[in-house]
Amino acid sequence: MLDKVAEANGIDALMQEIGKSAKAAARPLAMAPPEQKNKALLAMADALEASKDAILAANAVDMAAAKEAGLAASFMDRLLLNDERIAAMAHGLREVAAQKDPIGEVITEWDRPNGLHIERVRTPLGVIGVIYESRPNVTADAGALCLKAGNAVILRGGSDSAHSSRAIHACMVEGLKAAGLPETAIQLVPVTDRAAVGALLSGLGGTVDVIVPRGGKSLVARVQAEARVPVFSHLEGICHVYVDASADLEMAKKIVVNAKMRRTGICGSAETLLVDSAALGTHLQPILEALTEAGCEVRASATVLKVLPFFKPADEEDWRTEYLDAIISVAIVDGVGGAINHIAHYSSNHTEAVIAEDPDVVERFFNEVDSAIVLHNASTQFADGGEFGMGGEIGIATGKMHARGPVGVEQLTSFKYRVRGTGQIRP
Amino acid sequence: MLDKVAEANGIDALMQEIGKSAKAAARPLAMAPPEQKNKALLAMADALEASKDAILAANAVDMAAAKEAGLAASFMDRLLLNDERIAAMAHGLREVAAQKDPIGEVITEWDRPNGLHIERVRTPLGVIGVIYESRPNVTADAGALCLKAGNAVILRGGSDSAHSSRAIHACMVEGLKAAGLPETAIQLVPVTDRAAVGALLSGLGGTVDVIVPRGGKSLVARVQAEARVPVFSHLEGICHVYVDASADLEMAKKIVVNAKMRRTGICGSAETLLVDSAALGTHLQPILEALTEAGCEVRASATVLKVLPFFKPADEEDWRTEYLDAIISVAIVDGVGGAINHIAHYSSNHTEAVIAEDPDVVERFFNEVDSAIVLHNASTQFADGGEFGMGGEIGIATGKMHARGPVGVEQLTSFKYRVRGTGQIRP
Numbered sequence: 001m002l003d004k005v006a007e008a009n010g011i012d013a014l015m016q017e018i019g020k021s022a023k024a025a026a027r028p029l030a031m032a033p034p035e036q037k038n039k040a041l042l043a044m045a046d047a048l049e050a051s052k053d054a055i056l057a058a059n060a061v062d063m064a065a066a067k068e069a070g071l072a073a074s075f076m077d078r079l080l081l082n083d084e085r086i087a088a089m090a091h092g093l094r095e096v097a098a099q100k101d102p103i104g105e106v107i108t109e110w111d112r113p114n115g116l117h118i119e120r121v122r123t124p125l126g127v128i129g130v131i132y133e134s135r136p137n138v139t140a141d142a143g144a145l146c147l148k149a150g151n152a153v154i155l156r157g158g159s160d161s162a163h164s165s166r167a168i169h170a171c172m173v174e175g176l177k178a179a180g181l182p183e184t185a186i187q188l189v190p191v192t193d194r195a196a197v198g199a200l201l202s203g204l205g206g207t208v209d210v211i212v213p214r215g216g217k218s219l220v221a222r223v224q225a226e227a228r229v230p231v232f233s234h235l236e237g238i239c240h241v242y243v244d245a246s247a248d249l250e251m252a253k254k255i256v257v258n259a260k261m262r263r264t265g266i267c268g269s270a271e272t273l274l275v276d277s278a279a280l281g282t283h284l285q286p287i288l289e290a291l292t293e294a295g296c297e298v299r300a301s302a303t304v305l306k307v308l309p310f311f312k313p314a315d316e317e318d319w320r321t322e323y324l325d326a327i328i329s330v331a332i333v334d335g336v337g338g339a340i341n342h343i344a345h346y347s348s349n350h351t352e353a354v355i356a357e358d359p360d361v362v363e364r365f366f367n368e369v370d371s372a373i374v375l376h377n378a379s380t381q382f383a384d385g386g387e388f389g390m391g392g393e394i395g396i397a398t399g400k401m402h403a404r405g406p407v408g409v410e411q412l413t414s415f416k417y418r419v420r421g422t423g424q425i426r427p
Numbered sequence: 428m429l430d431k432v433a434e435a436n437g438i439d440a441l442m443q444e445i446g447k448s449a450k451a452a453a454r455p456l457a458m459a460p461p462e463q464k465n466k467a468l469l470a471m472a473d474a475l476e477a478s479k480d481a482i483l484a485a486n487a488v489d490m491a492a493a494k495e496a497g498l499a500a501s502f503m504d505r506l507l508l509n510d511e512r513i514a515a516m517a518h519g520l521r522e523v524a525a526q527k528d529p530i531g532e533v534i535t536e537w538d539r540p541n542g543l544h545i546e547r548v549r550t551p552l553g554v555i556g557v558i559y560e561s562r563p564n565v566t567a568d569a570g571a572l573c574l575k576a577g578n579a580v581i582l583r584g585g586s587d588s589a590h591s592s593r594a595i596h597a598c599m600v601e602g603l604k605a606a607g608l609p610e611t612a613i614q615l616v617p618v619t620d621r622a623a624v625g626a627l628l629s630g631l632g633g634t635v636d637v638i639v640p641r642g643g644k645s646l647v648a649r650v651q652a653e654a655r656v657p658v659f660s661h662l663e664g665i666c667h668v669y670v671d672a673s674a675d676l677e678m679a680k681k682i683v684v685n686a687k688m689r690r691t692g693i694c695g696s697a698e699t700l701l702v703d704s705a706a707l708g709t710h711l712q713p714i715l716e717a718l719t720e721a722g723c724e725v726r727a728s729a730t731v732l733k734v735l736p737f738f739k740p741a742d743e744e745d746w747r748t749e750y751l752d753a754i755i756s757v758a759i760v761d762g763v764g765g766a767i768n769h770i771a772h773y774s775s776n777h778t779e780a781v782i783a784e785d786p787d788v789v790e791r792f793f794n795e796v797d798s799a800i801v802l803h804n805a806s807t808q809f810a811d812g813g814e815f816g817m818g819g820e821i822g823i824a825t826g827k828m829h830a831r832g833p834v835g836v837e838q839l840t841s842f843k844y845r846v847r848g849t850g851q852i853r854p
Contacts, residue, residue, distance in 0.1 A: 027771070031795060104794075112816055116805060123797070125827050209827055230657060230828050251850040258852035344454070366845050367531075368458060370550070378543060378848025387853065388844070389539055400552050400636055400841035401657050402829040414827035417815070418793050421805025423678040425685035426814065 011195045019204030021184035022127045022152040029185050030124045030150045034101035036179050041097035041144055044175030045090040048140065051171050052086050058167035059136065066160055074265075078134040079161055089140040089168070092392060096144040099391045102410050103150045117420040122413045124150030126209040129200045130394070131156045131223060133215035136164035142214070143172050143186040145394050149412035152185050154208065156200055158215075159192035166190075197222075203229040212394050212407065217322075232407050234372075234398040236322040237267030237350040239380045242339035242365065243287065244356035245278035251377060252283060252355045253290040258379040259353060261294045265324050267396060268351050268383030272319060273330045274339045280307060280332060288330065296326045303332040319346045336361045340368045347371055349398045351383040372398050372405040438622045446631030448611035449554045449579040456612050457551045457577045461528035463606050468524035468571055471602030472517040475567065478598050479513050485594035486563065493587055501692075505561040506588055516567040516595070519819060523571040526818045529837050530577045544847040549840045551577030553636040556627045557821070558583045558650060560642035563591035569641070570599045570613040572821050576839035579612050581635065583627055585642075586619035593617075624649075630656040639821050639834065644749075659834050661799075661825040663749040664694030664777040666807045669766035669792065670714065671783035672705035678804060679710055679782045680717040685806040686780060688721045692751050694823060695778050695810030699746060700757045701766045707734060707759060715757065723753045730759040746773045763788045767795045774798055776825045778810040799825050799832040 029037075048055070059081040066076055102122050109119040128151045132138040139155055146153035157165035169188040176183050189196050201211065201223060210230045213223040220233050241259050243252045259270035273291075275284050285308060288298055299314035311330075318329040319342075333339045336354070343352055353375040354365040362376045373383050383406070385393025390408030397403045403411035456464075475482070486508040493503055529549050536546040555578045559565040566582055573580035584592035596615040603610050616623050628638065628650060637657045640650040647660050668686050670679045686697035700718075702711050712735060715725055726741035738757075745756040746769075760766045763781070770779055780802040781792040789803045800810050810833070812820025817835030824830045830838035 027797075030797065110816065112814070116809065116814075118815060123827075248850070254850065254852055262853055370454075370457065371843065373844045373846060375846040376848055378846055378851040379853050381853040382543065382846065382848075382851070387539070387543075388545060389537065400550075404841060405844050414831060416798065417800045417832045419800060419802040419805055419809065421803055421809075423675070423681065424805040424809070425681055426689055426806050426808040 011191060011193050012199050014191065015189070015196055015199035016204055018154055018187050018189065019127070019207035022154050022187060023207050025182035025185040026124065026126050026152040028182055029147070029152055030103070032150065032181060034103075036181060037101070037147055037150070038097040040147065040175045040179035040181050041093050042175075043178035044140070044144070044172050045093040045097075047171035047174040048086055048090045048093070048168065051167065052083070055081060055086060055164065055167040055171075058163040061163045062136075062161050071160070075134055075160075079136065079164070081136060081164055085137065089137050092141055093144050096148050096392060096409070099148065099409060101148070102413050107415060114424050115422060116424055119418045119420075120415050121418055122410075123416050125412055125414045127152045127154065127207055128412065129154045129156070129208045129211040129229075131197060131200065131211065131213045131215070131219065133158040133219060134161050135214070136161040136168055138214050139165045139168040139188065140172065141392060142212070142394050143169075145392055145409055146412060147185060148409045151412055152187075154187050154189065154200060156189040156196060162192050198226065201227045201229075203227075214395055230401065232395060232397040232399070232403050232411070234267060234348065234350055234396050236348050237269070237383070237396075238272065238320070238322050238346060238348040239268060239270050239350055239383070240272045240274055240339070240343050240347060240352045241270045241380060242274040242333070242336065242343075242352070242354045243276060243279060243283050244336060244354065244358060244361045245276040245282070246358035246361060247279070247283060247355040248357060249283055249286060253287050255353065255355055255377065255379050256287050257290050257294050257296075259381055260291065260296055260328050261326065262379070262381050264326050266381065268381050269324070270328065270353075270380050271322055272346070273328055274333045274342055275330065276336075277303075277332050277334055277338070284308065284332075291328060296328055299327065299329045301329075301331040304330050322348070336364050340365065343369055343371070350396065351375070351380045353378060353380050372396070438618060438620050439626050441618065442616070442623055442626035443631055445581055445614050445616065446554070446634035449581050449614060450634050452609035452612040453551065453553050453579040455609055456574070456579055457530070459577065459608060461530075463608060464528070464574055464577070465524040467574065467602045467606035467608050468520050469602075470605035471567070471571070471599050472520040472524075474598035474601040475513055475517045475520070475595065478594065479510065482508060482513060482591065482594040482598075485590040488590045489563075489588050498587070502561055502587075506563070506591070508563060508591055512564065516564050519568055520571050523575050523819060523836070526575060526836060528575070529840050534842060541851050542849060543851055546845045546847075547842050548845055549837075550843050552839055552841045554579045554581065554634055555839065556581045556583065556635045556638040558624060558627065558638065558640045558642070558646065560585040560646060561588050562641070563588040563595055565641050566592045566595040566615065567599065568819060569639070569821050570596075572819055572836055573839060574612060575836045578839055579614075581614050581616065581627060583616040583623055589619050625653070628654045628656075641822055657828065659822060659824040659826070659830050659838070661694060661775065661777055661823050663775050664696070664810070664823075665699065665747070665749050665773060665775040666695060666697050666777055666810070667699045667701055667766070667770050667774060667779045668697045668807060669701040669760070669763065669770075669779070669781045670703060670706060670710050671763060671781065671785060671788045672703040672709070673785035673788060674706070674710060674782040675784060676710055676713060680714050682780065682782055682804065682806050683714050684717050684721050684723075686808055687718065687723055687755050688753060689806070689808050691753050693808065695808050696751070697755065697780070697807050698749055699773070700755055701760045701769055702757065703763075704730075704759050704761050704765070711735070711759075718755060723755055726754065726756045728756075728758040731757050749775070763791050767792065770796055770798070777823065778802070778807045780805060780807050799823065
C-alpha cells in the first residue's frame with residue numbers, strides 16, 4: 001500500500017514538473033515568429049521520414065504486445081504504423097506548416113468617439129493537454145496543431161502505443177531543437193500510469209488551459225467528469241438526417257446512404273433517419289431499400305413497421321445509440337417540427353442534416369436545431385475540420401464554450417484587446 | 428442535524444427545479460425575434476419606473492437590516508437604491524433594447540471547392556448563472572444582458588439585498604409576460620441559503636452553461652474553486668502602468684494620476700507604477716509628485732528610495748496587492764523588457780498600460796504582455812465594456828476561454844455552423 005502511495009506521489013511530482021516546463025515554454029512560444037514554428041514543423045516531418053525504421057521497430061514492439069494481449073482487430077488497426085502512415089504524418093506536418101499563422105491576426109477592430117482605437121488580436125491559449133489512446137499518429141498531429149497556434153502541449157498517449165508514441169515524439173523534439181524552440185514545447189508524459197491522467201485533469205495547479213481527449217466514449221466520459229479545466233470534446237455523435245416531403249428523392253437516397261455507410265465508425269456518420277410523415281408513401285421505401293442494398297441493417301419505429309413490416313423493430317434505446325456500425329434507426333416524424341423535437345430529445349448536438357427543397361423547412365431546421373453543425377442537402381460525413389477547410393483538426397467539440405464543431409488551429413487560440421490612445425484619460 | 432440535511436435536500440430539489448425551468452425557457456428564448464426581446468426589455472424599464480415606490484420600500488427594509496447589522500458604509504452605498512439609481516436601471520434596460528441583436532448574425536462565411544457554403548452563426552449560450560452580492564441593480568443589468576443574448580438566467584443575489592432584488596425581479600417578470608416570453612427566462616433564487624450557491628456551482632446536472640460571479644474577491648475565489656462549469660470572472664485587477672523613457676512627461680503624469688485616482692475602487696484602477704530606469708532622472712519625481720498632490724500614498728521600491736528617500740518602502744506583498752484605495756506601489760524596471768518581466772510575475776492578467784513615444788517599445792509591450800487588455804497612452808480605467816462600445820457588461824474576464832476582457836452581450840453567445848449544399852456526398 002505504502003509504496004503505491006509513494007509511487008502516486010512520485011507521479012504527481014513528475015506531472016507538476018512537466019506542467020512547469022510547459023508553462024515556461026509557453027511564453028517564448030507565444031512570441032515565436034511564424035517562420036520559426038514552420039521551420040520546426042518541417043524539420044519534424046524530415047525527422048519522421050529519416051527515423052522511419054526506428055518508428056516501425058518501436059511500433060512492432062507495441063503490435064506484438066497487443067497481439068499477445070489478444071486486443072481486437074479494430075484496435076490493432078488503429079495502433080499499426082507502416083510506410084504509408086508515416087508518410088501521411090509527415091505530409092500532415094508539412095500541411096500545418098503551410099497553413100496561415102493565426103497568432104497576431106486582428107480579428108476585429110474599431111474606433112471609439114474619444115479617439116481610442118481598439119483591436120481584438122489572436123493570441124495562443126497557453127498550455128494544452130491531449131489525452132489519447134491507441135493511435136500513435138496523434139503524437140504528431142496534435143503536437144503540430146498546438147505548436148502552430150503557439151501553445152505548449154502535454155501529450156499523454158495510451159500505454160498500448162507507448163513505444164510508437166515515444167519514437168514519434170523524439171522526432172518532434174528534434175524539430176523543435178532544429179528551430180531553436182524550447183524542447184518542452186511538446187512533452188510526452190513518460191509514464192503510462194493512470195495517475196498521470198488524473199494529475200493532468202486537475203490542471204496541474206492552474207497550468208493547463210484546456211484538455212482535449214482523443215479516444216472512445218469511456219475516455220471522453222472520464223475526462224468530462226473529472227477535468228477541473230475546460231475540455232474540448234464530444235462524447236458521441238448521434239447524428240440525424242431528416243428527409244422532408246419536399247426532398248429530391250434521388251438526392252435523399254444518395255445522401256442518406258453516404259451519411260450512414262461511407263465510413264460507419266466516425267463520429268459524423270448518421271445513426272438515425274427521420275422521414276416526414278408526408279413522405280411515407282413516396283420517400284420511405286426507396287431510401288430504406290437503398291440502405292439495405294448498401295448492406296445496412298434498418299431498425300424501424302412502429303409507424304415504419306406498419307407500412308414496411310419486414311424490418312427489425314427499434315426500441316427506445318435505439319434512438320440513444322451511436323452504432324458506429326452498419327445499422328440505422330428510422331422514425332417517422334410530423335414534418336420538420338417533429339424532426340426538430342426528436343433531435344432536441346435524442347441528439348448529442350454534434351451534426352444533423354435536412355434534405356429538403358422547401359426553403360422554409362430548411363430555415364426552420366437551421367434556426368431551431370441546436371447542434372454544432374447543421375447541413376442542408378449534404379452528407380453528415382462532412383463534419384470534419386479538413387472538409388471545412390480548417391486544415392487539420394484536433395477533434396470535434398459539442399460544448400458551446402469557445403470551440404464548437406471542428407477544433408482546428410484557430411480554435412486553439414485566445415485573444416486580447418490592444419487599445420491605442422493619444423493621451424486619453426477617463427472623465 | 429437531520430432537519431439541516433432535510434433543509435439542504437429541499438434546497439437542492441428546489442434548485443434542480445429552477446434549472447429545469449431555465450432549460451425549458453432557453454429553447455423558445457433562443458428563437459425569440461429581436462422585437463419580442465426588446466419589447467420585454469422596454470416593458471421591464473416601464474415596470475421599474477411604475478414600481479419605484481415598492482422598490483424603494485423593499486430597499487428600505489434591506490438598508491435598515493444592514494444598518495442594524497453594522498455593515499460598512501461602502502457596503503451600504505452599494506446596497507442603496509434611490510430615484511436616480513432606479514432611473515439608471517430603467518435607462519440601462521432601454522439601452523440594451525436599443526443595442527444590435529447578436530443572435531443569428533453570420534460571424535464569418537466561406538465556400539468550399541465542392542460547392543458547400545459554410546456559415547458560422549451566432550447562437551445563445553443557453554443558461555447562465557449569475558451570483559452577486561450587495562448591489563441589487565445587478566438583478567436588472569445581468570437579467571437584461573442575458574435576455575438580449577437569448578439566454579435564460581438564474582440570478583442568485585446576496586441575502587442582504589434580498590428584498591430589493593425581489594422587487595426588481597418582479598418588474599423583470601412583468602416585462603417578460605408583457606412580451607409573451609416564458610416567465611422562467613429570468614429567475615431569482617427565492618432562498619438565501621449558501622447551499623443554493625453550491626447547487627448552482629455544480630451546474631444543476633448539466634443545465635447551467637456558464638457562471639458569472641459579481642462581487643468581491645472571496646466570492647469570486649469560491650466560485651472559481653468550486654464551479655463544475657465554466658466561469659467568466661476576474662479574481663482581481665492588479666493593473667500596471669509602465670512609463671518608458673520615451674514617454675511624454677505631461678501625458679504620463681495625466682494618465683498615471685487618472686489610472687490610479689479617478690476611481691480607486693474599480694478593477695481597472697492602476698495598482699503598480701513601473702518606471703523605466705532610463706527615466707529615473709526625468710519622469711520619476713514629477714509623476715510621484717503629481718500622485719502625492721492628488722492624495723495618493725506612494726509605496727516605493729529600494730531603487731526609488733535611493734533617489735527619493737521620503738516615501739514609504741514597498742515590500743514583496745505590495746507587488747501582489749490590489750489596494751482598491753488611494754495607494755500605489757512604484758518600481759524601477761530595466762526598460763520595457765523589465766516591465767514585461769515584472770508584469771509576467773505579478774499581474775492578474777487584467778489590464779496594463781504603456782506610456783511611450785517609441786513605437787518599438789509599444790509593439791514589444793503589446794506583443795509580450797499577456798493580459799486581457801493592453802493600452803498605449805491611455806488610462807487603465809478604460810477597461811470597461813461601456814467604454815469599449817459594447818453596451819453594458821456583465822463583468823470582466825481574465826480567463827482565456829471564450830470570453831476575455833469585458834463580457835458584453837456578444838460574449839454571452841455561442842455559435843454553430845450552417846452548411847448549405849446541393850446534394851454533396853463525401854467521396
